[in-house]
Amino acid sequence: MSEMEIKSLEERFNQRIANDEKIEAKDWMPEKYRKTHIRQISQHAHSEIVGMLPEGNWITRCPTLRRKVALLAKVQDEGGHGLYLYSAAETLGISREELIEQLLSGEAKYSSIFNYPALTWADMGAIGWLVDGAAIMNQVALINTSYGPYSRAMIRICKEESFHQRQGYEIMMALMNGTQDQRDMAQDALNRWWWPSLMMFGPRDAESPNTEQSMRWKLKRKTNDELRQAFVDQTVPQAELIGLRIPDDKLKWNEDRKHYDFGDIDWEEFWQVVNGHGPCNKQRLEARRKAHEEGAWVRDAAMAYAEKQSNKPLRVAV
Amino acid sequence: MKDWPLWEVFIRSKNGLEHRHCGSLHAADAQMALENARDVYTRRSEGVSIWVVPSAMITASQPEESAELFDPAADKAYRHPTFYVLPDELKHM
Numbered sequence: 001m002s003e004m005e006i007k008s009l010e011e012r013f014n015q016r017i018a019n020d021e022k023i024e025a026k027d028w029m030p031e032k033y034r035k036t037h038i039r040q041i042s043q044h045a046h047s048e049i050v051g052m053l054p055e056g057n058w059i060t061r062c063p064t065l066r067r068k069v070a071l072l073a074k075v076q077d078e079g080g081h082g083l084y085l086y087s088a089a090e091t092l093g094i095s096r097e098e099l100i101e102q103l104l105s106g107e108a109k110y111s112s113i114f115n116y117p118a119l120t121w122a123d124m125g126a127i128g129w130l131v132d133g134a135a136i137m138n139q140v141a142l143i144n145t146s147y148g149p150y151s152r153a154m155i156r157i158c159k160e161e162s163f164h165q166r167q168g169y170e171i172m173m174a175l176m177n178g179t180q181d182q183r184d185m186a187q188d189a190l191n192r193w194w195w196p197s198l199m200m201f202g203p204r205d206a207e208s209p210n211t212e213q214s215m216r217w218k219l220k221r222k223t224n225d226e227l228r229q230a231f232v233d234q235t236v237p238q239a240e241l242i243g244l245r246i247p248d249d250k251l252k253w254n255e256d257r258k259h260y261d262f263g264d265i266d267w268e269e270f271w272q273v274v275n276g277h278g279p280c281n282k283q284r285l286e287a288r289r290k291a292h293e294e295g296a297w298v299r300d301a302a303m304a305y306a307e308k309q310s311n312k313p314l315r316v317a318v
Numbered sequence: 319m320k321d322w323p324l325w326e327v328f329i330r331s332k333n334g335l336e337h338r339h340c341g342s343l344h345a346a347d348a349q350m351a352l353e354n355a356r357d358v359y360t361r362r363s364e365g366v367s368i369w370v371v372p373s374a375m376i377t378a379s380q381p382e383e384s385a386e387l388f389d390p391a392a393d394k395a396y397r398h399p400t401f402y403v404l405p406d407e408l409k410h411m
Binding site for chain 1: 320321322324341342343344346347350357358361362378380381382
């Protein structure tokens with residue numbers, strides 16, 4: 001294709017996005033659009049899969065059966081969400097095998113929040129309430145993203161995820177209605193998860209070089225800072241309602257802005273964790289590698305079985 | 319090792335409605351594809367029936383040929399009820 005042809009295709013493509021048309025898998029798209037989407041959708045998928053680890057760690061230690069079925073269902077949802085997203089990424093021409101390889105080799109990123117440890121039962125509350133709360137905020141904005149398969153995955157995920165946040169908040173609420181030790185445990189969990197949750201929205205707009213292009217492609221519908229502010233505004237009253245204190249001395253309602261002002265995020269910590277030096281980066285990847293390696297014989301056996309059965313007729317659709 | 323084959327999943331949400339495409343998944347065989355589809359796409363009673371189809375078996379039209387492919391329908395307004403001008407007094411028709 002000549003440069004002229006590509007330019008005119010690109011103009012038409014940009015116009016379609018400006019008109020709020022969806023782009024589907026087989027449509028022509030600029031190479032950069034494809035690559036950026038593969039990167040973002042696969043990071044999102046990896047986050048769901050790695051995100052199963054901190055909570056999976058607590059399934060055997062839930063305080064009641066009710067909490068246990070809820071946590072199991074939540075972790076199972078996350079596995080499902082990872083699959084929807086991997087499938088969406090695969091429509092752009094990358095294989096599942098390559099995606100998994102990028103995660104296991106450490107080449108691909110996933111949300112840094114999962115590199116923090118879940119130390120107490122209250123962390124299950126804080127993760128559901130804050131981490132899922134922040135994720136939902138991001139994901140609701142992405143429902144209108146321009147790439148059809150990603151947008152459809154987001155719709156499904158958002159529908160399923162609202163219980164995740166509610167069960168987390170309910171855990172915090174139960175603890176806050178409990179003994180002093182339980183209240184302290186809840187407060188401690190909030191203290192540890194608050195700032196990493198704010199970091200989930202990514203660098204400040206001024207330091208986020210991809211934001212402009214992503215907004216144009218509607219791969220992002222709101223900027224990092226806008227989403228972060230919306231999250232703070234939404235979460236502060238929820239904390240107050242159950243008697244939790246947000247660990248930020250500079251947090252204050254600003255009547256002029258009609259938003260909360262809040263303190264400075266430790267960006268050095270953010271970059272440390274992004275670049276692999278968080279408390280659990282190594283442990284998380286090792287857990288994924290171990291699961292993948294130890295599951296290899298199951299994948300091989302299933303394939304061998306399928307080949308053996310392949311002469312049997314499939315059930316006919318009706 | 320190579321990926322398991324890809325399958326497209328279609329779910330009938332209730333009797334009386336059509337099966338609708340809802341996504342895809344990898345599975346070694348049809349039975350596993352059905353079971354995975356149940357686990358991945360119907361965890362909240364979203365379906366009463368599932369079809370799984372090997373993705374490789376689907377033949378799709380090409381977006382770049384859409385103009386020619388769908389062109390025959392473009393100039394046939396007479397296939398729509400509003401093409402026929404009838405008096406206003408004639409209510410339901």
